Amino acid sequence: MRYLGLRLLQSMFVLLGVSLLSFVFVELAPGNFFDEMRLNPRISSSTVTNLRKQYGMDRPLPVRYFRWVESAANGELGFSFAYNAPVAPLLWARARNTLLLTGSATVLAWLIALPLGILSAARQRGWIAQACELFTTALLATPDLLLALGLLFMAVHFHWLHTGGMFSRESAGQSLWGLSKDLAAHMILPVTVLVLGSLPLLLKHTRAAMLEVLDSPYVRASRALGISRGRILFRHALPAAINPLVSLFGFSLGSLLSASLLTEVVMSWPGLGPLLLEAVLDRDIYVVIGAVLFSTLLLVFGTLLADVLLFAADPRIRTEDLA
Amino acid sequence: MEVVHSNPASEGQRSSPQDAENLLEVRDLWVRFRVNDGQEFTVLDRISFDIAPGEVVGLLGESGSGKTTLALSLLQLLPPSARLAGGSVGFGGRDLLLLNEKQLREVRGAEISLVYQDSSVLNPVIKVGDQVMEVVRAHHRWARQRAREEVQAAFAAVGLGGSDRIYHSYPHQLSGGQRQRVMIAQAVVCKPSLIIADELTASLDATLAAEVVNLIKQLKDSSDTSVLFITHDVATLARVADRVMVMYAGQIVENGSMQEVFSTPQHPYTRALLECAPQDRSAGTSRDRALRLPCIMGSPPDPMAPPPGCSFSERCKDRMDVCDAHHPEEFHPTPSRTVRCFKYGAGQS
Amino acid sequence: MTPLIQARSLRKVYTHTHWWHKRRELLALDNVDLTIQRGQTLALVGQSGSGKTTLAMSLVGLERPDSGEIWFEGRNLLAERAGRKTRVGSEIQLIFQDSAGALNPRMSAAQIIEEPLLISRQGNSLERSRFALEMMDKVSLPSKWKDRLPHQFSGGQRQRLAIARALVLKPKLLILDEALTGLDLSIQGQIMNLLLDLQALETLSYLYISHNLELAAQVADEIAVMCQGRIVERANHSEFFSHPHHPHTRALLTSTPPRLAYGAHGGG
Numbered sequence: 001m002r003y004l005g006l007r008l009l010q011s012m013f014v015l016l017g018v019s020l021l022s023f024v025f026v027e028l029a030p031g032n033f034f035d036e037m038r039l040n041p042r043i044s045s046s047t048v049t050n051l052r053k054q055y056g057m058d059r060p061l062p063v064r065y066f067r068w069v070e071s072a073a074n075g076e077l078g079f080s081f082a083y084n085a086p087v088a089p090l091l092w093a094r095a096r097n098t099l100l101l102t103g104s105a106t107v108l109a110w111l112i113a114l115p116l117g118i119l120s121a122a123r124q125r126g127w128i129a130q131a132c133e134l135f136t137t138a139l140l141a142t143p144d145l146l147l148a149l150g151l152l153f154m155a156v157h158f159h160w161l162h163t164g165g166m167f168s169r170e171s172a173g174q175s176l177w178g179l180s181k182d183l184a185a186h187m188i189l190p191v192t193v194l195v196l197g198s199l200p201l202l203l204k205h206t207r208a209a210m211l212e213v214l215d216s217p218y219v220r221a222s223r224a225l226g227i228s229r230g231r232i233l234f235r236h237a238l239p240a241a242i243n244p245l246v247s248l249f250g251f252s253l254g255s256l257l258s259a260s261l262l263t264e265v266v267m268s269w270p271g272l273g274p275l276l277l278e279a280v281l282d283r284d285i286y287v288v289i290g291a292v293l294f295s296t297l298l299l300v301f302g303t304l305l306a307d308v309l310l311f312a313a314d315p316r317i318r319t320e321d322l323a
Numbered sequence: 324m325e326v327v328h329s330n331p332a333s334e335g336q337r338s339s340p341q342d343a344e345n346l347l348e349v350r351d352l353w354v355r356f357r358v359n360d361g362q363e364f365t366v367l368d369r370i371s372f373d374i375a376p377g378e379v380v381g382l383l384g385e386s387g388s389g390k391t392t393l394a395l396s397l398l399q400l401l402p403p404s405a406r407l408a409g410g411s412v413g414f415g416g417r418d419l420l421l422l423n424e425k426q427l428r429e430v431r432g433a434e435i436s437l438v439y440q441d442s443s444v445l446n447p448v449i450k451v452g453d454q455v456m457e458v459v460r461a462h463h464r465w466a467r468q469r470a471r472e473e474v475q476a477a478f479a480a481v482g483l484g485g486s487d488r489i490y491h492s493y494p495h496q497l498s499g500g501q502r503q504r505v506m507i508a509q510a511v512v513c514k515p516s517l518i519i520a521d522e523l524t525a526s527l528d529a530t531l532a533a534e535v536v537n538l539i540k541q542l543k544d545s546s547d548t549s550v551l552f553i554t555h556d557v558a559t560l561a562r563v564a565d566r567v568m569v570m571y572a573g574q575i576v577e578n579g580s581m582q583e584v585f586s587t588p589q590h591p592y593t594r595a596l597l598e599c600a601p602q603d604r605s606a607g608t609s610r611d612r613a614l615r616l617p618c619i620m621g622s623p624p625d626p627m628a629p630p631p632g633c634s635f636s637e638r639c640k641d642r643m644d645v646c647d648a649h650h651p652e653e654f655h656p657t658p659s660r661t662v663r664c665f666k667y668g669a670g671q672s
Numbered sequence: 673m674t675p676l677i678q679a680r681s682l683r684k685v686y687t688h689t690h691w692w693h694k695r696r697e698l699l700a701l702d703n704v705d706l707t708i709q710r711g712q713t714l715a716l717v718g719q720s721g722s723g724k725t726t727l728a729m730s731l732v733g734l735e736r737p738d739s740g741e742i743w744f745e746g747r748n749l750l751a752e753r754a755g756r757k758t759r760v761g762s763e764i765q766l767i768f769q770d771s772a773g774a775l776n777p778r779m780s781a782a783q784i785i786e787e788p789l790l791i792s793r794q795g796n797s798l799e800r801s802r803f804a805l806e807m808m809d810k811v812s813l814p815s816k817w818k819d820r821l822p823h824q825f826s827g828g829q830r831q832r833l834a835i836a837r838a839l840v841l842k843p844k845l846l847i848l849d850e851a852l853t854g855l856d857l858s859i860q861g862q863i864m865n866l867l868l869d870l871q872a873l874e875t876l877s878y879l880y881i882s883h884n885l886e887l888a889a890q891v892a893d894e895i896a897v898m899c900q901g902r903i904v905e906r907a908n909h910s911e912f913f914s915h916p917h918h919p920h921t922r923a924l925l926t927s928t929p930p931r932l933a934y935g936a937h938g939g940g
Contacts, residue, residue: 221444224400225509226432227461235457239448315448315493385856386827499720525854528719528883529924555857558886599857615868616890618861622826 007307011300018296019072022289023065032057033081033283055081068286077293078286082279087290091272095257095294098264098271101187102256105194109202110249112195117206121214122233132207136200148193148266155189190267194260198252205248209241216240243314250306254299345413346516346549347374347397352410354389354396356626364626366392368573369410371653374517377547379539381560381581383596384570387623390553393570394519398431414517433462436510440522442502445494451505452478452490455512462513477512481505481538500531507535511542518542519551524559532556536563557600561585569593572623572634575653579660589662591639595619633665641666674746676877677731677764677845679706682740684726700726701737702901708845711871713878715892717885717924723901724881728847731879732766745844762792762841769850771830775822781808781833782818788840807836811866828859832866839870847879852887864891885924889913897921 034048034057056064068078076086083090120129167182213219214237222232252259257272264273272291279287311318354367366389374380384390395401397412397419412419419430431437446454455477459470478484481504494502503523510518520539524532540563542548552564560567560581567584569577569592577590588594598617621638624630630637636646643665651663684701700723708714718724729735731742733753742749744763768774775784785804789795795803805815811832822830831851838846848867852860868891870876882888889895889909896906897920905918916922 217439217441217444218446220400221437221439222446222457224398224431224437225458225461226428226430227457228428231457231461236446236449240446242448315450316495385858529885530719557857596857599861615865616861618865619858620862622828622859 007304011304014300015293015296019069019289019293020065022292023061023068023285026283026285026288027061029283031283033285035283055079068289077290080279080284080287082282082284082287087286090275090287091290091294094270094272094275097269098257098260098273101190101264101269101271102194102260104187105191105198105260106252106256108191109195109198110252113199113202113206114245117203118210118233118238120203121207121210122229124211129207132203136203139196140200144193144197144262145266147196148190148263151189151193152266186269190260190263190269193263193267197263198259202248202252206241206245209244210237213237213241239313243310246309246313247306250302250309252302253305254302256302257295257298344376345373346376346378347551348411348413349373349397350411350413352393352396352412353408354392354401355406355408357404357406358627362627363406365408365629366405366573366626367396370573370575372568372575372578374549374551376516376549377543378565379543379550379552379563381564381567382551382553382570383555383557383560383567383593384553385555385596385623387572387626388570389573390570391521394437394521394551394553397519398435398437399427400431400437429462432458432510432515433513434515435517435519436513436515438506438510438518438520438523440525440527442494442499442506444506445502447494450491450493451497451502452492455505455509458509458512473512474508477508480511480542481508482534483508500527500534503527503531503535504538507538511548514546515548517549517551519553521553522555523552524554524556532559539563557585557597569596572629573626574634574663575661576635576663577661583660589656589660589667590635590664591641591666592619592635595638595640675707676710676745677706677708678743679704679727679731680741680743681705682727682730682737682742684730684735684737699901701730701740704740704898704901704903706731706896706903708877708879709893710844710877711875712893713871713880713891715888715895716879716881716898717883717888717895718898719883721900722898724898725849726901727898728766728849728879728881731845731847732764734766762788763843764845764847765838765841765843766847766849767831767834767838767851769853771827771834772822774834775830775837777822780819780821781813781825784822784833785836785840788837792841803840807840810839810870811836826859828855828863831855831863835863835866835870839874842874843876845877845879847881849881850883851880853882853884860887867891897924 034052038045038048056067059067071078071086075088077088077091078086080087080090116128116132120126120132123129167179167186218240219232219237222236223229227236260269260271261273261276263269264271265277268274272294276288276291278284279291350371352367352370353365355363355365357363368389370389370393372380382390382393392401392405396405396407399407399420399422401407407420410420414430415434419427422430445451449457452474455474456470459465459473463470465473474490475484478489483489483501483504489497489501489505494505497505524535527535536559539550539552543550543563550563552560554560564581567577567579567581568575569584569590571592577584577588577593579589584593585597588597595617596619599619619638624634624637630647632645632647632649633639633651636642639646645665649665651665653661653663654667655661656667682701682704684699686698686700688696688698702723704723704727706714706727716724716727726735730737733749736753737750740750779787782801782804785807786800789800789803794800805818808815808818813829813832813836817825822833825833834851835846846867852863855863864887867878871878878891880888880892885895889912892909894906894908895912896903897918898904899918899920905912905916905921907915912921913925916925
């Protein structure tokens with residue numbers, strides 16, 4: 001328990017550090033939000049200067065930083081110039097959409113990778129294993145962007161699925177069930193891209209972990225004791241192989257927000273990705289910092305969760321070594 | 324190889340001296356291994372022996388003799404590179420070598436159990452009690468309560484009874500000796516009629532080894548369990564074995580009661596091996612530096628290039644000309660003994 | 673006569689800290705004293721976990737004891753090691769039980785033997801190869817095997833290779849940590865005889881560590897028993913067997929199987 005306290009403290013420091021670094025880097029990046037306006041001849045330079053003053057952009061960096069931290073403590077996380085609203089609610093609305101997407105994709109990917117990986121390790125020469133190998137190699141070689149664009153192209157060309165946004169215009173006002181169906185339909189494409197992108201890694205790791213365990217003395221001894229193959233696979237081998245997979249799971253949790261940026265932009269999914277992209281291009285600095293912070297938070301939480309899960313899943317870590 | 328039976332006695336007495344109901348009858352077991360480049364070599368060269376119920380049979384052999392292969396082949400647990408080239412293993416009225424996987428699974432663990440020296444055969448992430456339970460589950464459809472009782476009984480039998488703590492422990496929480504006992508509990512929980520112990524005491528120190536040996540004796544006395552005790556530790560065998568077989572280069576070169584083999588060893592290899600075994604250590608007041616320890620010079624023959632004659636002839640003190648040219652057959656100097664050596668008039672093959 | 677090596681009051685505690693356990697301490701060496709005379713063999717017997725290997729590692733320098741002293745030929749080893757004067761390393765050598773694990777699987781026999789010379793920069797390439805062949809001869813390994821890899825040797829042959837490597841830098845003390853355990857009975861005698869011959873030839877001292885009392889007893893001048901980090905008994909050969917003191921020793925002696933009358937006369 002004391003350890004958890006320590007970890008939380010650590011996380012606070014990490015977040016603080018990340019926010020500071022982001023601030024500095026954004027500052028170092030050339031240009032700011034108001035430069036665009038300056039280019040516009042119709043807006044006088046005094047307006048720009050006033051605007052800047054209003055947003056406190058003329059103050060020195062440390063002052064701005066502290067004001068931001070204050071604002072973060074208030075739950076606002078700064079102010080977005082482009083949207084003319086506090087950052088936090090903006091981020092949260094978008095982050096929800098992203099989490100929906102990546103959450104489903106992660107769960108789905110694991111649900112597919114785990115059994116496939118186990119089976120391909122159990123029957124190394126079977127057709128499942130060969131197919132998985134081929135599949136994995138092909139997917140690994142294909143860049144995510146290509147995958148996304150390719151699927152998009154096919155969807156548009158063949159008028160298959162809905163290809164943009166979360167809901168169709170027509171669906172406003174429909175029942176919950178109708179809305180859900182609509183949402184699901186819109187989700188199919190981006191989720192597919194995400195799943196295909198993360199599957200190879202998960203498959204490889206599952207298979208590797210299982211193979212190592214299947215070769216161990218205790219599995220062979222189980223066979224000598226007359227235990228059936230199926231039971232050995234799931235009740236004996238899998239629990240012993242779970243260790244590296246749990247860590248992997250924690251990491252995939254941690255990267256939930258960041259993994260989907262490309263896909264969201266290409267598929268026009270209203271998530272954190274497009275928001276972040278926009279904000280970077282516009283120099284909407286507080287949005288950028290807020291998004292980065294959100295992502296970091298999730299990463300830290302993800303690794304902590306991985307450690308806790310490992311503790312629960314592996315008795316070797318959980319209990320003391322008496323020998 | 325021509326088979327020339329010049330000893331009529333060996334022909335008539337193919338079956339074991341104890342012609343009563345044998346638990347296990349191995350006949351002409353022949354196993355070959357395949358190497359990467361397609362060549363094959365023989366690991367078990369037509370082994371034949373019997374085990375009676377309640378008998379502890381020691382199998383003395385060193386590395387390369389094929390003893391572990393023998394243990395594995397009885398239960399058909401050989402790796403894919405091994406090929407069963409012939410022979411039969413009679414057990415309970417059936418030939419084990421002809422059974423399919425499903426039938427074999429019923430035999431393994433329930434009627435014949437294999438125990439090893441290395442306690443890494445315990446799954447590190449499953450409680451030891453559950454691991455013993457797994458064996459029960461695999462063979463019987465008992466209610467939970469009954470199964471649990473059987474597991475507790477097995478623990479008690481190996482000296483781990485008395486508390487639930489052990490049941491709910493993981494392997495790494497137990498000492499080496501305790502892990503060994505858990506392994507034995509796994510092997511005996513379904514009350515098999517034959518236990519094959521492969522180098523059970525090799526990595527144990529003296530006190531632990533003694534305890535394990537006592538355990539074996541108890542099992543033999545209480546439940547008439549037979550044990551095939553594979554080891555190179557002569558001293559341990561002397562405490563517990565009824566009969567001893569000596570293996571060299573894939574063949575059984577001597578087979579007889581423990582008394583006979585240990586007090587009047589016949590095969591030169593057996594004699595040399597017994598001399599190597601640590602003798603009375605309290606002899607002599609100080610270490611005599613001139614004394615050299617007995618050993619057998621040379622090493623076992625390369626299975627890929629077996630010698631034309633007797634496989635031990637290279638290292639044999641009593642080597643004769645005929646030994647280099649021909650393989651000795653099994654000879655029975657008395658009904659209960661077998662020797663494979665030309666010194667005793669064994670036939671050529 | 674000044675002993676070759678003398679360890680006094682060695683103490684080593686292993687602490688086990690992990691974020692979710694309490695701190696656990698394991699007392700591996702508890703005030704251990706050890707003396708070995710020149711040209712003599714001390715057998716150290718004890719169960720696994722008694723601290724034998726920790727002691728061996730401390731003597732060789734692979735572990736640092738928390739406190740205590742080690743005097744080797746009048747030199748304070750621990751002080752020298754702290755000051756990083758590593759010439760001491762070559763005079764005490766260690767041979768492990770797992771010969772396959774102790775030899776680099778990618779190096780040929782000759783390379784393995786030459787390596788210590790290479791590291792201490794002795795001799796040129798020609799001299800080193802010649803020396804390696806000499807060593808192989810000394811341990812009765814055919815010199816035509818000099819290019820073979822470790823896995824192509826049998827267990828006993830690998831141990832010979834390990835011994836050859838250990839002797840290259842002319843050590844005065846050889847520590848054998850379960851070096852014969854696991855070898856075939858017929859081979860144990862071979863290796864032991866080799867060691868005895870070498871001991872006579874080069875005036876070596878041996879620290880022979882084993883959990884098996886019998887083999888140790890056949891070659892030891894003195895025998896020490898270790899239990900839970902402490903040396904509980906130490907006596908010369910005859911004393912040890914005729915008058916054991918510590919209950920642990922007595923337990924060890926009674927559990928070793930009694931002498932058997934192995935027939936020297938065969939059936940023909």
